[in-house]
Amino acid sequence: MNQLKSSWRRVVIKVGSALVAPEGKGCSTKYLLALADFIHHCHNQNKQVVIVSSGSVAAGAGLTNHDLSEPLSIPQKQALAAIGQSHVMQHWQKLFDDTCAQILLTRSDLEGDKRVVNARNTLETLFKMDAIPIINENDSVVVDELVVGDNDNLAARVAVMCDADLLLICSDVNGLYDKNPKQFDDAKLLATVDTIDERILGFADVTNNPIATGGMHTKLQAAQLATGAGIDTIIINGREAKSFERLKNETISGTLFIGR
Ligand SMILES: Nc1ncnc2c1ncn2[C@@H]1O[C@H](COP(=O)(O)OP(=O)(O)O)[C@@H](O)[C@H]1O
């Protein structure tokens, strides 16, 4: 099992739809309680946490009883995101005594110099106010090729933007396997990845979750971006309380991608 560096001070935690809104039936705190406890633990140790939360499309689908057996069009996803986002925030607020602060960003907000400076200043001020920044993509205004949203890459960009030293991606699998564990019983978990090369990229498959985006592909892209900026990146199973218990003890149960 890998060891977590104790010296880290700022983490970006990406939480997928599979945790915020399991089975696409609206939000639930079922899988968020152990994560919230870990965030309290971080705060007690004077570490700073930024949450990048998915779930608005799934929350919107739950609120409107939308049938997810048919693929959603981009405008449908955008409308469901608009319906679901405030529900996602209410849900996070239930878990914390500290104030939660919503920031909706697009990729282009993190590319122009001026907006990056504004976003960074807002985050620094929120930390001083002991508010918890919760970021999602501004889905209603983004049509990025054929998908709406990709919070894995957004989380990596946020980590670079705010000079984090750790990116923690919480999903519904234990980490990166050598093939999709939802399809192959003999898939093997990788504990450490030094370099994300073609062989590693080849392990990634898509997701079968209709409201998630990208599957393992976007998580590896995010890990490439973050590790390239020197930020250690970890994929863990956020559905399992023991993943967070281990992190509290500075051990890692998932896959560690080492920052360069
Ligand atoms: N090599 C792999 N290792 C682990 N999971 C994989 C792999 N290839 C594809 N997957 C799929 O990626 C899914 C996680 O991505 P996704 O559903 O987008 O999650 P999230 O909502 O957490 O972003 C897993 O449930 C799994 O089906």
Ligand SMILES: N[C@@H](CCC(=O)OP(=O)(O)O)C(=O)O
């Ligand atoms: N911005 C979208 C999520 C897009 C996304 O990346 O979803 P996921 O793959 O579950 O992290 C939403 O809030 O539903």
